[in-house]
Amino acid sequence: MPRTPFVAGNWKMNLTKASAIDLAKGIAKAAPADVQVGVAPPFVHIDAVGQAVAGSNVHLGAQDCYFQKNGAFTGEISVEMLKDLGVKFCLTGHSERRHVIKEPSDLVAEKADAVYSGGLTLIHCVGEKLEQRDANETLDVVRSQVNELTSKIDDPHRLVIAYEPVWAIGTGRTASDAQAQEVHAFIRETLAFIWNKDFADRVRIQYGGSMNPANARGLINQPDVDGGLIGGAALKVDTFLAVCNAARGTI
Numbered sequence: 001m002p003r004t005p006f007v008a009g010n011w012k013m014n015l016t017k018a019s020a021i022d023l024a025k026g027i028a029k030a031a032p033a034d035v036q037v038g039v040a041p042p043f044v045h046i047d048a049v050g051q052a053v054a055g056s057n058v059h060l061g062a063q064d065c066y067f068q069k070n071g072a073f074t075g076e077i078s079v080e081m082l083k084d085l086g087v088k089f090c091l092t093g094h095s096e097r098r099h100v101i102k103e104p105s106d107l108v109a110e111k112a113d114a115v116y117s118g119g120l121t122l123i124h125c126v127g128e129k130l131e132q133r134d135a136n137e138t139l140d141v142v143r144s145q146v147n148e149l150t151s152k153i154d155d156p157h158r159l160v161i162a163y164e165p166v167w168a169i170g171t172g173r174t175a176s177d178a179q180a181q182e183v184h185a186f187i188r189e190t191l192a193f194i195w196n197k198d199f200a201d202r203v204r205i206q207y208g209g210s211m212n213p214a215n216a217r218g219l220i221n222q223p224d225v226d227g228g229l230i231g232g233a234a235l236k237v238d239t240f241l242a243v244c245n246a247a248r249g250t251i
């Protein structure tokens, strides 16, 4: 089952408005057309970045959202507001939200439901901490995080899973190609168990965690790795485009 690789840049809490616009324009100018390319700026830059990538094949994304549609939720941003600015995809369950901001699993699940049922593409992030890997709990952790998704999801093209081992995020330590493939294959089996094999074969599973131009091709060449969720290397035009280009021809 051919799956178009999806490479998304997660800009986290970085960049001024001017530098975000420059980065977006540089990516839009040269993003390959045969790979799905996306950028997820901080909320306050989404509008400006959306204008900078308008007319290009770069998809606009968000790093988070709240699950309610509107109302008295100070500081929060709804899926409707994101759609109004042209956002096409939204992350849920990123490890920094789970472990740094302390977002509980039931809130992650509500957000994932809101993103998908609101009509956006959902990038649902899963991954184990180092002590969980050392205790052989990786597959259990990943299974329970995949199980945050509801089987109401019926369009496999609007569901993306990002496998991001927490010990590899921002550390310069990457999972080996074989370690990534093992967990990606397990995630696909888990999806097939919840839905069915045909559905699971259509879902893109990104790898995230210190992916860069040097290691991207080896990882994305693995049979169940369908692109990347990129943090540090997404903050420079050259390194991000090098990762996007590494994903070409890996189908």
Ligand code: PGA
Residues within 6 Å of the ligand: 010, 164, 168, 169, 170, 171, 208, 209, 210, 211, 229, 230, 231, 232, 233
């Ligand atoms: P990193 O971040 O590439 O800087 O490790 C990836 C992520 O957190 O999505």
